[in-house]
Structures are given as C-alpha cells and as structure tokens.
Amino acid sequence: MARKPVAALLTVFSMVLTAGVPASAAAQDRLKLSSTTSTDNTGLLVYLLPKFEEQTGIRVDVIAVGTGKALKLAENGDVDVTLVHAPSSEKRFMDAGFGVNHRTIMANYFVIVGPEKDPAGVKAADSAEVAFKGIAESGSPFVSRGDNSGTHIKEQSIWKAVLGVLPTGKSWYLESGKGMGETLTIADEKMGYTLSDSGTFMKYSDKVEVKTLFVKPSELLYNPYGIMAVNPEKQPHVNYDGAMKLISFMASVEGQRMIGEFTDKFGNRLFTPLADKN
Amino acid sequence: MEYLLTAITDAFGLILSLDPEVFTITLLSLRVAGTATVLAAVTGIPLAYLVATRDFRGKSALITVFNTLMALPTVVVGLFCYSFLSRKGPLGFLDLLFTPSGIILGDIILAFPLIVGLTIAAVNAVDPRARITAMSLGASPRLVSLTILIEARFGLMAALFNGFGRVVAEVGSAMMLGGNIRGYTRTITTAIALETSKGEFALGMALGIILLTLALMVNFTFRRLQMTSQR
Numbered sequence: 382m383a384r385k386p387v388a389a390l391l392t393v394f395s396m397v398l399t400a401g402v403p404a405s406a407a408a409q410d411r412l413k414l415s416s417t418t419s420t421d422n423t424g425l426l427v428y429l430l431p432k433f434e435e436q437t438g439i440r441v442d443v444i445a446v447g448t449g450k451a452l453k454l455a456e457n458g459d460v461d462v463t464l465v466h467a468p469s470s471e472k473r474f475m476d477a478g479f480g481v482n483h484r485t486i487m488a489n490y491f492v493i494v495g496p497e498k499d500p501a502g503v504k505a506a507d508s509a510e511v512a513f514k515g516i517a518e519s520g521s522p523f524v525s526r527g528d529n530s531g532t533h534i535k536e537q538s539i540w541k542a543v544l545g546v547l548p549t550g551k552s553w554y555l556e557s558g559k560g561m562g563e564t565l566t567i568a569d570e571k572m573g574y575t576l577s578d579s580g581t582f583m584k585y586s587d588k589v590e591v592k593t594l595f596v597k598p599s600e601l602l603y604n605p606y607g608i609m610a611v612n613p614e615k616q617p618h619v620n621y622d623g624a625m626k627l628i629s630f631m632a633s634v635e636g637q638r639m640i641g642e643f644t645d646k647f648g649n650r651l652f653t654p655l656a657d658k659n
Numbered sequence: 660m661e662y663l664l665t666a667i668t669d670a671f672g673l674i675l676s677l678d679p680e681v682f683t684i685t686l687l688s689l690r691v692a693g694t695a696t697v698l699a700a701v702t703g704i705p706l707a708y709l710v711a712t713r714d715f716r717g718k719s720a721l722i723t724v725f726n727t728l729m730a731l732p733t734v735v736v737g738l739f740c741y742s743f744l745s746r747k748g749p750l751g752f753l754d755l756l757f758t759p760s761g762i763i764l765g766d767i768i769l770a771f772p773l774i775v776g777l778t779i780a781a782v783n784a785v786d787p788r789a790r791i792t793a794m795s796l797g798a799s800p801r802l803v804s805l806t807i808l809i810e811a812r813f814g815l816m817a818a819l820f821n822g823f824g825r826v827v828a829e830v831g832s833a834m835m836l837g838g839n840i841r842g843y844t845r846t847i848t849t850a851i852a853l854e855t856s857k858g859e860f861a862l863g864m865a866l867g868i869i870l871l872t873l874a875l876m877v878n879f880t881f882r883r884l885q886m887t888s889q890r
Contacts, residue, residue: 422857444838458746459756560856588858616746
C-alpha cells in the first residue's frame, strides 16, 4: 500500500512540471530592458511596449529596479538596454564605455511632498534649497529613498548644496531603501517629507495623505530620462540590434507622441517627450 | 481594515474570473517550486540516506552544516547565484539569469538542505529492527534501503512539504534571479512585492490569499494520501 502515495505524488509533480510552460518563450526574439520603478509603476512601459512588440516582433522583458541597479545590470551585460533617470550616473556609464547611443527621450520634474500642515514651511519656500533647509531646521521627518536610485541621487545633491554634507545619521533623516511608492507610504505614515518624481506621485496621490508642497519646475528639479544600449564591444552577446530598435522607437515621432499622450487615471500627463531637443 | 475586505473579495474575483495574468503567475509559481522540490529531493534523499546510514568522520559536523543551511536567507542565495549567473560570472554563458530556470536554481539551493536535514532525521527515526528484519529475510542492499525509506515515508513527505513550502513562499531569490518580468518570470511572491510597492495592497493581499489557498490544497491532498497509506 505504501507505494501508492509515492506514485500519486510523482503524478502530481509531473503535472505541475509540465503545466504552464510558456511554449513561445524561446522561439521569440527577446530584449531585456532594465528600467526604473518610476517608468514601470506608472504604467508607461506597459502602455508603450505592446506597440513596439507589435511593430518589431521583439518581446521586451522589463526588469524594474532603481537607477543604480539598472545601470549595474547593464554594465554587467545582464540586460541589452537601459532606461534610467540620473544624468550624472548616465554620463559616468557612457564615459566608461559601457553604453552606446544615449538618447534623452522624456522628462518630468521632482516635487517635494509632505504633510498638509507643513511644519517646515516648504510651501512658502521660493527654491528647493530653501525648502530642504526648512525641513532640516524644523527637524521634521524626511524619508530618503536610500537606494542609489535617480531620485536618491538628486536628493543627495540637493542636501549637499544646502548643508554641505548628507544628513545621514540625523534622527529625522530616514532612509527607506525602497522604491518610490513604498517611500511615499512611509512618508505618509511618519507625517514626513520626501522628494518624488512627479509621475510616481501623481499615480499615488489617491493612496497617500501627503501632498505636493513644492512644485516649481526649475533646472535643479528637472528630471530627464535617458535610454542607452549596452556596448556590444564590451558585451558581445547582447541583443544590440533589438536595443537600437527600441531606442529608435522611443525617439520616433510615434513613440514621442505616445509618451506625450500618456496620462494617469486623473488625466495628468506624467512625462514630457523631448527627443527633438537633443 | 477596509482593504482586508476588498482583498478577500478581490481574491475570489480573481480566482473565479480565471484572470489570465493571475493564472500564468500561479502556474509559474507552482511549476518553479515543484521542479525545484523534485530536483532537490531526487538528489537530496539519496544523499541523506547515505549520510544517515553510514558512519564516517565528520558526520555530525556535516549534519550540523545541513541544519545550519536550512536557515539560509533567500536574498543571500539570490545574490550568490546572481554572481554566478551574471554575464560577469563564470556561468553567464548559460543565459539563465532572468529566466524561470534561474529561479529554479536558487530554489533548489534553498530546498536542498531542508530536504536533506529532515530526511536524515526521518531515516534515523526508523526502528533499527526494520533493517535487521529486511536483511535477515535476504533482501538485497537496494531492497533494504527501499524498506527503510518506505518506513520513513511520513518523515520524507514532511521533508517534501517543507521544501516546497519554503520555495513557493520565498521572494528574495526569485526577485533577484527572475527579475519579476511580466508574463515570464513573475511569481506569486514577486507579484505581491510589486503590488505592495505600487500601493495596491488589496491586490497584493488577494494574491497572498491565492498562495495560501494553493498551499492548503497541496497539503490537504498529501494529508489524504498519508491517511490512505496508513490504512
């Protein structure tokens, strides 16, 4: 009798093994794109990529991580193309020869969000530096991404400009080490401030109590997104052809029009196309 | 509190409507965890049997090692495998990173020590007279080991449950090695992590309820099998 369960067990497992195998997975031309949580969580890629897949027959696998990790995956040759938002890191990446054909395809801007009561007086500030200074002086909680993402890099550069050093270790400075959405939730729970890209914040605005307090588009708070192919001379195995097709698509008239038409459920435009400006 | 209710309604809605995306995600989770458990078992159980039934130097140290590895953090396994599977790593040419096979590899490493450790315990718990009886009846060595493993079947099943439970529920390694690619490497747990990060708590919770329901079904089936074999 004892052998019966063993046989049944094997049957169950063999059923599980053969179930749901994506048959087309290997046959299709695939492209790996590392991108940031802001482009993925806002739904932009899910909106754009089917069009590209339809036009080219290339299936795009999106690996959504922070900018730091997205660039690292590209540097290691684990993806074919990367779409990020940290111009200083992108420049280092390109200068080191890891990438080719960099194009800035769209932008939004950073906003400072915080509790409606605004104990740090961010609403009244006339620049992002003054706003950050107000937060530091009031000792109100500030939730940092702390994950080497584009937003984190921007936030650090503002703190350096304001304080000369990073506020790391200060009791009011909390590093979440998480994506933008989770960081907004933490800021909400802590009644604190944080820096967010406008796209992700708009998408989240109905889920959190924190409000945008500082929305003054300036050079400092400008948030451009760049796409670049992994250099095939460094990583010969990459799908360079597919990567170039994706970059061309994003920068094309049609791709740019689609980016410009992309809105959240409230009708807010989340990204401004700008390939024609390069 | 309100989203708990929404989550429960959502979960039933997703199951009943056979939402194709949820269906794909669920099947992938089962396939990956099932494959990993089977592969860890076919290698782990024979090894565990040998370790349990033989005397050699360093035996207790080896068992301690397996017991310690049961507590391997999933992200550590993810990171370790990533460094091998990355194009920068020695196994990069296999192109396993960000594929379901990549996740399976990490899961095997997670399930293996658990299955080995629990199988050793199960074999040790078998009445030593079973071996003597089998041998005195003239059983071949192969038949003797089969007899012992059959005697230990409840423990072996517990080892399989635990291995399966650990890998189907883990997220750290699946996220690093699979990359949470929509329609390709997104498992229930990485989808939960994603929905949580998007602030879609109800949907995340609904997926959690589906995972628990599946675990319940798997356990229930095995429990029934155990009862049948006891009779």
